Amino acid sequence: MEKTRDGFKSGTGFVIACIGSAVGMGNIWRFPYMVSDWGGMTFLIPYVLFVILIGSTGLIEEMALGRAAKGGPIKAFGKCTEVHTGKKKSGEIVGLLPVIGSLALAIGYTVVVGWIFKYAFLAISGQLSGMGKNMDVIGGMFGTTASAFGNNTWLVIAVIVTAVIMAFGIAGGIERANKFMMPLLFALFLGLGIYIFTLPGASEGYKYIFTINPKGLLNPRLWIYAFGQAFFSLSIAGNGTVIYGSYLSETEDVVSSARNVAIFDTIAALLAAFVIIPGMAVGGAELSSGGPGLMFIYLVNVFNGMPGGKIVGIIFYICVLFAGMSSLVNLYEAPVATLEERFGFKRPVAVGGIAIVGCIVALLIQGIVSGWMDAVSIYICPLGAMLAAIMFFWVAGKDFAVNAVNQGRDKNIGPWFVPLGKYVLVPLAFIALVAGAVLGGIG
Template sequence: MTNASSRETFGSRLGFILSAAGAAVGLGNIWGFPTQAASNGGGAFLLVYLVLILVVAYPMLVVEMSIGRYGQANPVDSMRSLTTNALGKRVGGAVGWLGLSVPSAVLAFYSIVGGWLICYLLGAITDIIGLQTATAWFKGFSVERNAFGTLVFYVLTILIVQGGIKEGIEKWSTRLMPALFILFAVLFVYIMMQDGSMEGLQHYLIPDFDKIWDKQLILAAMGQGFFSLTIGGCSMLIYGSYLSKKENLPKMAMNVTLVDTAVAFVAGLVVMPAMFVAMKHGVTIYGPNGALLSSDTLVFTVLPMMFDSLGLLGQLFAVVFFLLLTIAALTSSISMLECPVALVGERFNTRRTPTSWVLGGAIAIFSMVIVYHFASLFGVVAMVSTQYLQPFAALMFCVFGGWVWNRNQKFKELSSGFETFRTSLFGRIWPWYVRFVCPLTVTAIIWASFT
């Protein structure tokens, strides 16, 4: 196990917040959240989502980050450090390996989607220049194009991770995350100037209170909040291990939660009005029964059709939109690759650069297999990793954090940087909340995915 004193840490609070929020901010926020909101009554979904983020996802984020900071190591060794019992250590190690399988499996399919975004970005640029053949290739769905996009996405991810925490992940997160917000602001102003946007904004911001108690809506919002903050995805555990002991951990976790939720909220502000603008231009989005026709193609079909219908300015904003999505995907993928890189580097004392390329290359090979057998593998890998592996890993982190981890050591860890933890309202509620409420909630999410 790594010597904690020699372990690299984030250089600043802002660096940590933007890096951890970047890990959480991904296609789940910008693609998944607006799609879920559009499918589940707009404003009603938004309201339920905001409540569940605070009462379910945030307390679990504190668990993961505190386990990482206490263990000062990769997920496997951090989980083993929670107990002195020999059997407990073995089970903890197994939970760590389970947790580690999540980012590796997610990265295998996520990078393919990241590759599509890069291809659409390049296609939007060649469209403006007038290179029609190249545009058709970039926007088509050939195996060669998918393989090209995926490999470019991996190269970008590996180049950032090989730089380490301060010079790689923190340096790029503090540049990419503000860029994300600036691009969003530009897009929002542009979309709101189009006909039909106000209708979309009302649909998004004004809740239909009759729908708030709908079981499907509540489960969808719970699942979305859960995946939005990458609970059970190991990224927060590994980033927590790089967090200084001087920092107030619950406060840092709250900052990450707020930034992540802000991105999801702003994504809805852009995408929902854009959908209504697209409808004004004759694009069919909802079926006769009011259900969203194509949740998976919203980003790749509906919005590009809207941009195309708005002339040259629309094409320029298509470039902005896909650049924004590529940035969001990259800030997540670097945290996914960091998990196995940290484990191998700490266990075998290997140098970061070759470790990043070897492990990134190994997962890239798996992605290539998926690309070449797309129809049979992509959906299965995505479903297994997000619906089964991730919630189950989150449940086990919760059980270990709530029941196995020694209460005094846990309180000591959370009091580090937060001296009044034991006497604070958070300190009184959180320990029992993590023992009872959080495991029941995660079990409900797992149960819902089977029914």
């Protein structure tokens, strides 16, 4: 007899957890940079179009696939090949790739979340504001932090906090933590945005955000990067959304859930842009970095030069910490669930085992984490998303896909869903893989 699986207590809890998984570093340190770099609305127009496309195909597909299989990628992919050929094995082997990808990305993310823990502490203790606008000191702090074995203590703390949340299970740990972190993140970011609005010079940032360059819309690279940003922001990788979907009740509407996740993920990205771009304008700085340098060097300088900058810095890094933690929990869930499903581990043992492995490897890769994250995000994530879409739309087939999505819905999904998934989503996921390899990353 199969034991009863843990799960989300409510559809709202599921949506909030998925929002937490989607709202991460891409929303905060890359999205504002892309908006700035490509000219405000010039970037936002294709970005929103791609969010709608991915939210109405890939996001729905991965949620429905996980729920139909009642398991993570290995079980889900096996379910698809079983529907098609009567055999699970080949699908289960393929499903191992997204699990490995999720663990690899989680390990790299652990290093970054360790940085965030440190900077949140430095902000609260006043050490960040004490650096003033001395870029040598500010840059030196981050250089030391991001070096080999440069942030051991805070990295271990990040792993411990993540493991404690996960050890309490889906409803008692992940759902409860996200219900606390996500509303507070949105409220704090909104408060920051309102405060920035009152500062002199912020208007220049808003003007830039609402600028549109019609000629820029003709640049193919703009569309590629907008797609990449939307693709990775919505956490389509064949792992995290699949495993969260497996904990969802059959009475919940995945189409409605996917829509809400896409909407709130976009709102979070826009809030970050409306805080960071006008904030940089207030500080008289240009948004010249889209990576860690933006968050840990340039913004520190900006905060230290604006009225109330110490409080702004505290609130900002707490928001970033919540975003990082909620994503990290999601990334570790797929490998944890795999140990539970495939080997019968009790949850605390599975969490502890994955946490130890993740912590050891994260400590070792601190000096090369940028290359590590690039390799995973460029190759493994889009490949996992493409494989999940192929399994759902092509291998399991139309009847399986439609039935999985319509479960819990009052109105059946339109006839557009399967063709859009088969002939648009899958090729776009392949394009994300190829374009990422050629351009050195697109998301």
